[in-house]
Amino acid sequence: xxxxxxxxxxxxxxRGQNVTFRCDPISEHNRLYWYRQTLGQGPEFLTxxxxxxxxxxxxLLSDRFSAERPKGSFSTLEIQRTEQxxxxxxxxxxxxxxxTGELFFGEGSRLTVL
Amino acid sequence: EDQVTQSPEALRLQEGESSSLNCxxxxxxxxxxxxxxxxxxxxxxFLFTLYSAGEEKEKERLKATLTKKESFLHITAPKPxxxxxxxxxxxxxxxxxxxxxAGTKLIIKP
Numbered sequence: 001x002x003x004x005x006x007x008x009x010x011x012x013x014x015r016g017q018n019v020t021f022r023c024d025p026i027s028e029h030n031r032l033y034w035y036r037q038t039l040g041q042g043p044e045f046l047t048x049x050x051x052x053x054x055x056x057x058x059x060l061l062s063d064r065f066s067a068e069r070p071k072g073s074f075s076t077l078e079i080q081r082t083e084q085x086x087x088x089x090x091x092x093x094x095x096x097x098x099x100t101g102e103l104f105f106g107e108g109s110r111l112t113v114l
Numbered sequence: 115e116d117q118v119t120q121s122p123e124a125l126r127l128q129e130g131e132s133s134s135l136n137c138x139x140x141x142x143x144x145x146x147x148x149x150x151x152x153x154x155x156x157x158x159x160f161l162f163t164l165y166s167a168g169e170e171k172e173k174e175r176l177k178a179t180l181t182k183k184e185s186f187l188h189i190t191a192p193k194p195x196x197x198x199x200x201x202x203x204x205x206x207x208x209x210x211x212x213x214x215x216a217g218t219k220l221i222i223k224p
Contacts, residue, residue: 043212
């Protein structure tokens with residue numbers, strides 16, 4: 001399968017713990033995005049990479065969130081000191097450079113903070 | 115402020131009953147209007163891109179249209195497998211990331 005892959009699919013953690021999600025984009029896509037989605041809402045933009053460079057980060061994103069794409073391939077999203085409000089689906093998407101909005105999404109990583 | 119609003123929030127139809135979903139947008143310098151389909155527990159799946167007023171795109175039982183203020187997703191003779199949440203998003207010349215609506219949950223009853 002050559003789609004966007006996300007791991008783990010589900011994560012249950014206790015408040016205050018750190019969690020990390022991984023995203024493997026489609027191999028020829030140089031743009032990678034992280035979104036957060038809660039029930040009944042559209043995706044909320046978190047951050048965006050072009051190759052290994054993080055070009056944009058949402059102003060709403062807490063300092064507890066950090067994302068990396070070290071070699072321009074896979075990416076990780078880490079949430080430190082999780083809070084109950086962090087419970088959501090975390091979506092990764094990738095696209096080719098010239099795409100204005102045709103994103104290919106993974107199946108998401110669902111986080112539950114107890 | 116740039117904004118995308120979808121209506122209705124939910125729509126229940128009988129199989130074969132055609133209808134339309136609405137996406138109203140207020141975006142400075144629209145670059146593109148996008149429709150996605152999202153099944154429960156999955157990521158959104160791209161359907162259409164529309165770039166200018168008057169443009170139409172079709173795919174099976176779906177047709178997307180665009181005016182200067184809104185976009186419609188028309189569903190003709192839907193089947194139960196068309197049940198999903200349909201999301202609308204817009205891109206602006208002012209900033210890169212997509213502006214998303216909250217979606218319309220479509221339920222097609224057999």
